[in-house]
Amino acid sequence: MTASTSSVITLHVNGEPRTLTVDHRTTLLDALREHLGLTGTKKGCDHGQCGACTVLLDGRRAVACLQLAVAAEGRAVTTIEGVAEDGRLHPVQEAFLELDGYQCGYCTPGQICSALAVLDEHAAGWPSAATADVRPEAGPPALTDDEIRERMSGNLCRCSAYPAIVRAVAQAAKAVSA
């Protein structure tokens, strides 16, 4: 690692500015886990295919394994460690716990970060591939089980806890909008 192939960057992780020196090859996932000790974000495939490393980047979900840390300079990162507030679990976390939305738990941090973004994207009126009519005149789609399955399809669960994950996201959606 030389000066031309590394950089000093600041990431705003779960509300805290964190300054670190990274080799340009370092992904955001490795920066979080190996440099900052935030091991809640999991490494599954490391190729953007499984969603285990999902975090929120400036409030939008992203896979941290394909995001170069140097290119995240100055941006806000929310990991699973930053989802609960003041010791209180987020309604999405509560729903996963209550409805058993996991088995081994390895994909769960990514599932929960993804679900948080699904609720925001749906509230913003974004259509999905499951939306029958994408035209704005058709109005925002209801968050049906089919919509949840499609919107969560970037998060694989090899224990196949999918039915409970869908129920958890649906319950969280009701809790958040109530």
Added chain:
Amino acid sequence: MREFRYERAADMAGALTLLAAEPGARPLGGGTNLVDLMKNGIERPALLVDLRDLPLGRIEPTADGGLRIGATVTNSDLAAHPDVRRRYPALAQAVLAGASGQLRNMATVGGNLLQRTRCGYFTDAAAPCNKRSPGSGCAALTGEHRNHAVLGASPHCVAVHPSDMAVALAAFDAVVVYETLDGPGELPLAEFYRPVDSNPQLETALPPGALITGVVLPPAPVAAASRYRKVRERASYAFAIGSLAAALDIRDGIVHDVRLAFGAVASRPWRARQAERALTGGPADAAAFAAAADAELAAARPLPHNGYKLPLMRNLAVSVLTELAEEAAR
């Protein structure tokens, strides 16, 4: 992964200068394909030029009633934009059919156009591949080619282009606009991807050092009644084995205007002009739709394991055009 330098371009001139000075430079948009290919050594850039500060993140109406989409607009923002959903619904559907919510938040329009094939031999550094290592041969010809090209391929490469977005853009006569140090340029999407010849490593007609700044969609009233349908081996989050962008304008029972483009059948999005010609001015019924698809597919040269794509594309065309015709009659 090879070590590389990283620069965050402050403006267009800065980006073009950086790209021109280093032949091993690559522009960085979302990085969802480039970083992945760097991890397995298929891409080995010496310098990444990050485009995030360039003013290319907007979708704006053009004076003639079309849309101009900036190169760093994310797939998510493109698919959520009200004008795209209202005036070019097949484009929104195509983008939503690709990748996952996470990847769509990262991936950009320029990167989507320039993404590389997902042919398993291209991404396997140990395999022969003329696209990755010119002159080494094509392992897919005699290997796993279930999802390879049936139209416009050459004995040198049978890979397919993976983009969904580009299929809808092809149907709507999109124009790719770019900048170079010598000034701006543009390429209709139909000329943007080079036909496959003996040099499959050369994929686009972009001049060296050029940077895509956006895509211009001309006004297309027919696009308001359009649809994208994608066939894949699982219900979501997979590349197409066949896809179709279609738009249909029927007047007094006769096809007044029609747009058709096929995806996952060729090295580029395949505008089905033979089928369009066969349909225009004729009846809008299932027999005509099937005959039009057959006219397009007459030039197909399937490999031993991908002949299924011919009936698949024919059925897809009949099904989607029939739906559009029925909706127009309501």
